[in-house]
Amino acid sequence: MNPLKYIDSNMNALISDLQTLIQQPSVSAKNEGIEECALLVKKMLVKSGISAEILRLKKGVAPLVYGEIKSKKKNSKTLMFYNHYDVQPVEPLNLWDEPPFSGKLKGNKIFGRGSADDKGELITRIKAVEAYLKTTGDVPCNIKFVIEGEEETGSAHIDEYLKKYKTKFSCDGVIWEFGYVDSKNRPIVGLGMKGLLFVELSVRESIRDAHSSLAVLIKNPAWRLIEAIKTLRNSEGKVLIKDWYKDVKPFTKKELEIIAEEPFDENSFKKEFGINSFVGNKKGIDVKKALVGGATCNIAGFVSGYTGDGAKTVLPGEALVKIDFRLVPKMDPKKQTQRLQRHLKSHGFSDVKIKVYHGEAAARTSLDDPFVSKVRSAADESFGTSIINVSNAGTGPMYSFVENLGAPCISIGSTYMFARIHSPNEFARVDLLKKTTKCICLIMDKFVKV
Ligand SMILES: [Zn+2]
Numbered sequence: 001m002n003p004l005k006y007i008d009s010n011m012n013a014l015i016s017d018l019q020t021l022i023q024q025p026s027v028s029a030k031n032e033g034i035e036e037c038a039l040l041v042k043k044m045l046v047k048s049g050i051s052a053e054i055l056r057l058k059k060g061v062a063p064l065v066y067g068e069i070k071s072k073k074k075n076s077k078t079l080m081f082y083n084h085y086d087v088q089p090v091e092p093l094n095l096w097d098e099p100p101f102s103g104k105l106k107g108n109k110i111f112g113r114g115s116a117d118d119k120g121e122l123i124t125r126i127k128a129v130e131a132y133l134k135t136t137g138d139v140p141c142n143i144k145f146v147i148e149g150e151e152e153t154g155s156a157h158i159d160e161y162l163k164k165y166k167t168k169f170s171c172d173g174v175i176w177e178f179g180y181v182d183s184k185n186r187p188i189v190g191l192g193m194k195g196l197l198f199v200e201l202s203v204r205e206s207i208r209d210a211h212s213s214l215a216v217l218i219k220n221p222a223w224r225l226i227e228a229i230k231t232l233r234n235s236e237g238k239v240l241i242k243d244w245y246k247d248v249k250p251f252t253k254k255e256l257e258i259i260a261e262e263p264f265d266e267n268s269f270k271k272e273f274g275i276n277s278f279v280g281n282k283k284g285i286d287v288k289k290a291l292v293g294g295a296t297c298n299i300a301g302f303v304s305g306y307t308g309d310g311a312k313t314v315l316p317g318e319a320l321v322k323i324d325f326r327l328v329p330k331m332d333p334k335k336q337t338q339r340l341q342r343h344l345k346s347h348g349f350s351d352v353k354i355k356v357y358h359g360e361a362a363a364r365t366s367l368d369d370p371f372v373s374k375v376r377s378a379a380d381e382s383f384g385t386s387i388i389n390v391s392n393a394g395t396g397p398m399y400s401f402v403e404n405l406g407a408p409c410i411s412i413g414s415t416y417m418f419a420r421i422h423s424p425n426e427f428a429r430v431d432l433l434k435k436t437t438k439c440i441c442l443i444m445d446k447f448v449k450v
Contacts, residue, residue: 062149179413192364192391333359
């Protein structure tokens with residue numbers, strides 16, 4: 001039997017193993033079931049013939065599950081699967097049709113938190129390796145699994161793990177933890193992730209809230225903060241901080257061609273969100289370029305004074321805004337932070353306090369990297385078609401992998417675009433799990449010849 005046939009005849013086992021994974025809660029935000037889930041994942045790797053161990057940094061940090069299987073062929077290349085076993089919280093509970101950790105199979109869908117993100121993706125990688133081991137007694141290339149438990153809370157320690165286990169984790173290519181499939185069943189081969197700088201700006205004008213009649217005398221911190229953040233960005237979405245775009249790497253000609261080719265349905269996107277126009281009235285290619293390589297300055301939340309029911313005339317003592325900046329290749333979060341600090345100072349806002357929560361750089365695999373064509377042809381074979389995406393609009397720790405391991409990263413996977421990840425009734429589609437597992441097999445097979 002060949003590995004692809006093995007996958008066809010063993011889908012029931014894949015489904016039941018995925019259900020077992022879903023049924024073990026592993027909410028990193030609440031430290032719920034993390035240790036238990038790490039052990040379960042380790043057990044599952046071993047069951048599939050992969051040697052596995054639990055790696056740790058220090059107390060309070062989620063363990064990382066490491067798996068490895070060497071090819072019997074000499075001088076084989078090494079392919080890494082990066083995944084995560086933690087999931088998002090399940091709230092709001094009342095919006096779930098089934099209990100969130102049920103793993104219930106209904107027709108072509110398996111429901112439950114983590115069914116798609118990321119336990120569904122993880123099971124496709126494990127089962128692809130198993131298919132090879134069970135049918136040939138070998139794997140076409142060396143395989144390493146790095147399965148972390150803090151992805152959903154921002155992968156706070158993955159960089160530390162990668163640094164500590166740099167040699168152990170060394171590899172020639174990384175298959176990223178997710179991969180989307182669009183509404184026309186086309187898998188998206190993703191080559192990059194944006195970076196992120198998350199900050200909190202705050203202003204305090206008085207030591208406590210006051211009666212708002214005193215607004216004739218006491219300055220209002222909310223006004224002050226609004227004036228400050230109004231200088232950061234224009235209404236077209238352009239960031240006005242000096243040198244903000246200075247280091248940005250422009251798109252290559254090839255990237256622009258791929259971006260132009262990538263399908264994007266403006267009208268259904270607008271309908272999905274109930275909007276009439278895009279920021280800066282973008283249209284056509286500019287919309288796609290923004291998604292792939294646009295930097296942002298987004299107000300994630302603004303808090304000051306009274307926002308409860310009814311009226312309350314209050315003059316708040318403090319105002320606070322949380323801002324996320326999406327970064328694109330060659331923007332360095334540290335440098336961008338300094339630019340923000342300089343900007344506020346030079347605009348007379350030295351009283352605005354800056355707290356940096358999180359900074360990570362963007363990463364993008366070159367279209368010329370041979371890994372790209374290998375993954376794409378595997379996707380084409382398994383799904384019948386594929387789409388190349390130069391960069392996802394979101395952020396992940398891809399830069400840490402590229403920097404520490406020097407290996408290109410590509411995302412490909414089984415997650416249907418509208419699989420409600422992070423939301424109630426998250427699901428994985430059985431047909432896509434099967435196609436992805438086969439696709440991973442084909443990648444392993446092609447990777448050996450990179
Ligand atoms: Zn997620």
